[in-house]
Each structure stands twice: as structure tokens, then as C-alpha cells.
Amino acid sequence: MPAAAAALTVLALALASAALAGNGGLAPPDAESPNAEGINQTYYFILAFTGVIFVLVEGLLLLFVFRFRRGRRSREAEGPQIRGNTRLELIWTLLPVLILVAIGGFVFYKLPGIQNVPSANAQGGRLDVTVEGHRYYWEYRYPNGVVAVDRMRAPVGQNVQLTLVAPVDDVIHSWWIPALGGKLDTIPGQTNRTWFRARRSGTFVGQCAEFCGIQHAAMLAAVEVMPREEFEQWLASEERAQRTGSSMLGADTWAGACAKCHGQNAQGGIGPTLVGNGAFRDREALEAIVRQGQGEMPPIGQTWDDRQVDALYRYVRREFGSGGGTGGG
Ligand code: HEC
Ligand SMILES: [Cu+2]
Incomplete structure (x- = not known):
């Protein structure tokens, strides 16, 4: 009994935290776009079948475990010998086939709305x-x-x-x-x-x-x-x-592309500290390293146009170029 109580407590705690998470962690976030809606509908459609089957199978399992437990019967007692049951076998063959057809049909019905990009001439452009x-x-x-x-x-x-x-x-x-x-x-x-x-x-x-x-x-x-x-x-x-050249692109590029390895204030992290780095006062050097990478640093700016390199250069020179560094923020 204490074991069961403990198990129940753990389960209750787990369910409580899941419930606090909003939808029990079971459901995808609310769809805010038609294709996401199609995905969510497919999810719930399949969840309905799998949910019912889960409860049915686990329920029967528990029922059988308790109902047909050995109890006081002797170990040698033979159970009834059952051979074949045509109706039952037909049911457990046909039912899964029908379920799979239903799921497959639903998915193929929904797929175009999820996958196909609306044409450029669609209403609203x-x-x-x-x-x-x-x-x-x-x-x-x-x-x-x-x-x-x-x-x-x-x-x-x-x-x-x-x-x-x-x-x-x-x-x-x-x-x-x-x-x-x-x-x-x-x-x-x-x-x-x-x-x-x-x-x-x-x-x-x-x-x-x-x-x-x-x-x-x-x-x-x-x-x-x-x-x-x-x-x-x-x-x-x-x-x-x-x-x-008056946009935030340089700052955004630093924060998105560089800071993840070098720190928002160039203080270092996965990559070395870059405060006062020579490349921040030399556009060619900066361009070479962001386009080609260096050692463990991937060539993460290989597809940028010059404008983006310029924007980054202006930003890093101003923020970290002079050694002391005012910090990015
Ligand atoms: C995936 C992590 C990563 C990212 C992202 C990254 N770097 Fe690096 N960076 C490194 C590592 C690691 C090194 C050291 C490379 C080596 O082995 O020589 C380095 C080296 C450098 C150096 C040369 C330091 C020196 O003096 O030798 C500069 C300059 C530099 N990075 C600038 C940048 C800039 C600018 C960005 C954003 C456009 C950036 N890095 C993005 C990891 C990264
Ligand atoms: Cu990724």
C-alpha cells in the first residue's frame, strides 16, 4: 500500500506540473496560420485513435492481470485450451486496417493545405x-x-x-x-x-x-x-x-551571429575575447575572417553582401575597436 500511495503522489505531482504548463504538454501551441492549423488537426485526429487504443489496451491489460491472476490456484492447473475464433480474428484484422485507412485518408486530405505554398496571385498577394x-x-x-x-x-x-x-x-x-x-x-x-x-x-x-x-x-x-x-x-x-548605413543591422548581426560565441560584450565564450582586436580596426581583416572563418570558427558570413559587412564593421569598431570597450548592450 505505501508503494501505491507513493506512486500516486509522484503521478499527482507530475500531472500538476504538466497542468501548470497550460495544456499538459500534450497539445501543440495554438495554430496562428492555416498550415499550422492543418498540422494541429492531424495531430488531434491521430491522438483520438491512439488515445482510445492506449486506454483500451492498458485497461484490458490491468483487467486481465487482476482478473486472471493465479491466486490460490496451483501452478500446475491448466487453463482452458482455446483454438481460433474467426469473428475475433476478423475484428482485430479489419479494425486496424480501417483505422489506418482513416488516418491515411485524413493526412492526405490535409497535406496539400499544409505543404503547398499559396500562389503569388492569391488574394492579398x-x-x-x-x-x-x-x-x-x-x-x-x-x-x-x-x-x-x-x-x-x-x-x-x-x-x-x-x-x-x-x-x-x-x-x-x-x-x-x-x-x-x-x-x-x-x-x-x-x-x-x-x-x-x-x-x-x-x-x-x-x-x-x-x-x-x-x-x-x-x-x-x-x-x-x-x-x-x-x-x-x-x-x-x-x-x-x-x-x-544608419540601420541596426550591424548590432543585430553582432548579437545574432557573433555574440553567441564571442559574448555580447566581446568578452569571450566559445570564441576568444575580441575587445580591441585588430580586425575591428581593419575592414579587410574582418571581412576575411567572417567570410572564410578561422580555425574553429566557421565561415559564417560567406553569403553576406558588402552592406552587411560594412554594418558589422562600423558596429564592432565603435563598440570594441578601441581596446577598453564600452560594452555592447
Ligand atoms: C561558432 C562560434 C563562433 C562564431 C559564431 C563566431 N566566432 Fe569568431 N572565433 C571563434 C573561434 C573558436 C575563434 C578562434 C579561431 C582560431 O582557432 O583561431 C574565433 C576567432 C575570431 C577572430 C580572431 C581572433 C584572433 O585574434 O585570432 C575574430 C576577429 C572573430 N572571431 C570575429 C568574429 C565575428 C565578427 C563573428 C560574427 C560575424 C564571429 N567571430 C563569430 C568562434 C566563433
Ligand atoms: Cu541550427
């Missing part, structure tokens, strides 16, 4: 964003040349096509924002496509879902969804700012 997986950050490119790191901005209610790529000398990463659908790999040398159409404004977070190396855990992603007008304004003003 379509925004195309390239998502590039790097060690250990996400680089986004908008059609007008704007670049962003880790945090993507997107309009509410509009189809957004994501073209998922990775540089040839990088590794496989996986794009995954659960509320907006996914997940899909970024594979060096290959192109994958997925999409979302956010239902509301808000920030939806996710992370790289492929174990990609030492800072995989820091490879977080966020999609900030805002009203379309606000988004268009941001995109236009950011284009101007990046063209004239």
Missing part, C-alpha cells in the same frame, strides 16, 4: 522571404534587399513564402515556428519551400530543430507579425536605413 540557416543564426532576405538576423518581421493576414536554404559549407538546420507551421530543413545546396499566413499580430517564437553544433541551443528564431501597413512602412524605412 504574397511576400517572399529567403530564410538562410547558418551556424548559429537565421538570416532573412526580403525582395527589396533588406536583411534581418534572427527576428523576422511579417505582415498579418498575408501569405508569406519562405525559401529555405543554407550555404554549401554550412550544415543542416531546421526552421520551426510551431504556431506558424513547419518544420522544414535548410539543407546546404538545396532549396525547400514553406509558408505561413499569420492570423494576428504578435511575436511567435521557435528554434532550430536540427542538432547543428555547439551553439544549436542558441539558434532561436522569432517572427514578429504586425499590421500590413506598419510592416510596409518598416520594410521601406529599413531599406533606406540599410542603404545609407
Whole structure:
């Protein structure tokens, strides 16, 4: 009895913490995009079958364990000898077949809505964003040349096509924002496509879902969804700012691409401290090291345009170039 009480207590504690987590850790986050909705519906459809089967099988198991336990019967007592039961055998053959057909049918019915990117002519038009997986950050490119790191901005209610790529000398990463659908790999040398159409404004977070190396855990992603007008304004003003070199791209690139290994204040971490480093006063040297890597440092900036190198250079020279360092913040 004490054992059972202990087991019950542990179970109660486990359930309590799971309940606090919102949905018991059982359910995916609420879908904020039609493709995520399709994934969630498929999940619940399959969960219904597996849930019923689980309860049925485990229930029968318990029932049989107690109902047919040996008790006082002798070890040698023979049970009834049963050979075949056509009806039962038909049921346990046909029922799983029907269940699998139902699940397969549902999945194939839902799949196009999950997988197929709405056409560019769809109502409301379509925004195309390239998502590039790097060690250990996400680089986004908008059609007008704007670049962003880790945090993507997107309009509410509009189809957004994501073209998922990775540089040839990088590794496989996986794009995954659960509320907006996914997940899909970024594979060096290959192109994958997925999409979302956010239902509301808000920030939806996710992370790289492929174990990609030492800072995989820091490879977080966020999609900030805002009203379309606000988004268009941001995109236009950011284009101007990046063209004239007054944007936050340098700071964002430092925080997303460099700080994960060198520390936000260049104080060092996985990579050495860089405060006062000569490369921060020599654009050519900086460009060479971020494009080609060095030793254990991957060539993480191999796909950047000059604007991004310039932006980073301006930022690191100002923040860490002079030795003392004012700290990034
Ligand atoms: C994956 C971790 C990682 C990332 C990301 C990373 N570095 Fe490094 N970095 C290193 C390591 C490790 C070294 C030491 C390389 C070696 O073995 O010589 C290094 C070396 C350097 C050096 C040369 C230090 C010296 O004096 O020899 C510079 C400059 C540098 N990194 C700048 C950057 C910048 C700028 C970024 C962002 C664009 C960046 N690193 C991103 C890991 C990283
Ligand atoms: Cu990754």
C-alpha cells in the first residue's frame, strides 16, 4: 500500500506540473496560420485513435492481470485450451486496417493545405522571404534587399513564402515556428519551400530543430507579425536605413551571429575575447575572417553582401575597436 500511495503522489505531482504548463504538454501551441492549423488537426485526429487504443489496451491489460491472476490456484492447473475464433480474428484484422485507412485518408486530405505554398496571385498577394540557416543564426532576405538576423518581421493576414536554404559549407538546420507551421530543413545546396499566413499580430517564437553544433541551443528564431501597413512602412524605412548605413543591422548581426560565441560584450565564450582586436580596426581583416572563418570558427558570413559587412564593421569598431570597450548592450 505505501508503494501505491507513493506512486500516486509522484503521478499527482507530475500531472500538476504538466497542468501548470497550460495544456499538459500534450497539445501543440495554438495554430496562428492555416498550415499550422492543418498540422494541429492531424495531430488531434491521430491522438483520438491512439488515445482510445492506449486506454483500451492498458485497461484490458490491468483487467486481465487482476482478473486472471493465479491466486490460490496451483501452478500446475491448466487453463482452458482455446483454438481460433474467426469473428475475433476478423475484428482485430479489419479494425486496424480501417483505422489506418482513416488516418491515411485524413493526412492526405490535409497535406496539400499544409505543404503547398499559396500562389503569388492569391488574394492579398504574397511576400517572399529567403530564410538562410547558418551556424548559429537565421538570416532573412526580403525582395527589396533588406536583411534581418534572427527576428523576422511579417505582415498579418498575408501569405508569406519562405525559401529555405543554407550555404554549401554550412550544415543542416531546421526552421520551426510551431504556431506558424513547419518544420522544414535548410539543407546546404538545396532549396525547400514553406509558408505561413499569420492570423494576428504578435511575436511567435521557435528554434532550430536540427542538432547543428555547439551553439544549436542558441539558434532561436522569432517572427514578429504586425499590421500590413506598419510592416510596409518598416520594410521601406529599413531599406533606406540599410542603404545609407544608419540601420541596426550591424548590432543585430553582432548579437545574432557573433555574440553567441564571442559574448555580447566581446568578452569571450566559445570564441576568444575580441575587445580591441585588430580586425575591428581593419575592414579587410574582418571581412576575411567572417567570410572564410578561422580555425574553429566557421565561415559564417560567406553569403553576406558588402552592406552587411560594412554594418558589422562600423558596429564592432565603435563598440570594441578601441581596446577598453564600452560594452555592447
Ligand atoms: C561558432 C562560434 C563562433 C562564431 C559564431 C563566431 N566566432 Fe569568431 N572565433 C571563434 C573561434 C573558436 C575563434 C578562434 C579561431 C582560431 O582557432 O583561431 C574565433 C576567432 C575570431 C577572430 C580572431 C581572433 C584572433 O585574434 O585570432 C575574430 C576577429 C572573430 N572571431 C570575429 C568574429 C565575428 C565578427 C563573428 C560574427 C560575424 C564571429 N567571430 C563569430 C568562434 C566563433
Ligand atoms: Cu541550427
